[in-house]
Amino acid sequence: MTEIAERAAAALDDPENWPEDPKEAVVRQRLLADRVRTEPLDAEGVELVCGLDVSYGVGDTELAAAAVVLDARTLEVVETSLVTDTPSFPYVSGLFAFRELPPVLKAIEGLSLTPDVFISDGFGLAHPRRFGVASHLGVLIDARVVGSAKSVLYGRNTPPGEERGSWTPMVAGRSEIVDDTFALAEEGAEVIGRTLRTRSRTRPVYVSVGHRVDLEGAADLIMRVSPKYRIPEPIRHADRLCGLYRKEHEAGGAAK
DNA sequence: GCGACAG
DNA sequence: ATCTTGTCGC
Numbered sequence: 001m002t003e004i005a006e007r008a009a010a011a012l013d014d015p016e017n018w019p020e021d022p023k024e025a026v027v028r029q030r031l032l033a034d035r036v037r038t039e040p041l042d043a044e045g046v047e048l049v050c051g052l053d054v055s056y057g058v059g060d061t062e063l064a065a066a067a068v069v070l071d072a073r074t075l076e077v078v079e080t081s082l083v084t085d086t087p088s089f090p091y092v093s094g095l096f097a098f099r100e101l102p103p104v105l106k107a108i109e110g111l112s113l114t115p116d117v118f119i120s121d122g123f124g125l126a127h128p129r130r131f132g133v134a135s136h137l138g139v140l141i142d143a144r145v146v147g148s149a150k151s152v153l154y155g156r157n158t159p160p161g162e163e164r165g166s167w168t169p170m171v172a173g174r175s176e177i178v179d180d181t182f183a184l185a186e187e188g189a190e191v192i193g194r195t196l197r198t199r200s201r202t203r204p205v206y207v208s209v210g211h212r213v214d215l216e217g218a219a220d221l222i223m224r225v226s227p228k229y230r231i232p233e234p235i236r237h238a239d240r241l242c243g244l245y246r247k248e249h250e251a252g253g254a255a256k
Numbered sequence: 257g258c259g260a261c262a263g
Numbered sequence: 264a265t266c267t268t269g270t271c272g273c
Binding site: 096 | 263
């Protein structure tokens with residue numbers, strides 16, 4: 001078992017990590033948020049990237065999580081890990097981690113490789129308490145994690161240019177940001193993420209620091225692993241994998 | 257009080 | 264997230 005797998009198992013076993021209700025969950029987030037660290041990430045130096053995603057079944061009774069490791073250079077899948085589970089926490093915007101991390105940690109536990117960085121389908125610092133799933137996961141297993149979300153949760157956003165590679169900062173709090181002149185935002189307000197166009201004339205994705213990466217490196221990595229489609233390849237693979245897996249699971253078990 | 261609200 | 268056919272575009 002790898003060190004990361006062991007830490008994932010330990011995080012799952014600690015009851016302190018899994019509050020019963022939203023109220024306690026918020027307290028837990030505030031406590032752990034202090035542990036988030038930002039450090040430089042050399043996107044070009046990454047060799048193994050792991051995409052994570054969760055899919056849901058009908059009636060809120062089952063979900064599937066996938067961890068897919070890709071060779072960052074060729075973008076070929078080198079390992080996959082799948083797991084099915086039962087939701088034990090309701091869906092509450094801002095408290096994602098308490099619902100999705102249990103199965104995700106189990107999927108990570110099943111990996112035999114050690115990815116250089118993980119990509120989570122959600123936010124990191126671009127969160128009301130600066131502690132979205134990406135940061136939460138990173139802190140629990142002490143790994144590098146990048147957050148890549150498909151829609152906005154928190155902060156001010158400005159649409160980037162239409163071409164692939166264009167981006168604008170996501171800003172929290174009061175800012176003097178006006179239209180596309182975000183230079184002012186860099187000085188006064190807090191930059192919590194990046195609205196990034198991974199594909200020309202297609203909706204952008206929202207990148208933020210999860211844990212032990214910096215925003216520059218995170219955005220560079222997302223661009224590197226999204227050469228063709230809007231959604232980063234690691235996430236696309238994880239999405240497809242757990243989606244199909246869950247479908248087959250229902251088809252075989254739910255004999256009506 | 258009135259919106260907004262990751263997957 | 265999920266329920267769902269065709270359709271416009273490269």
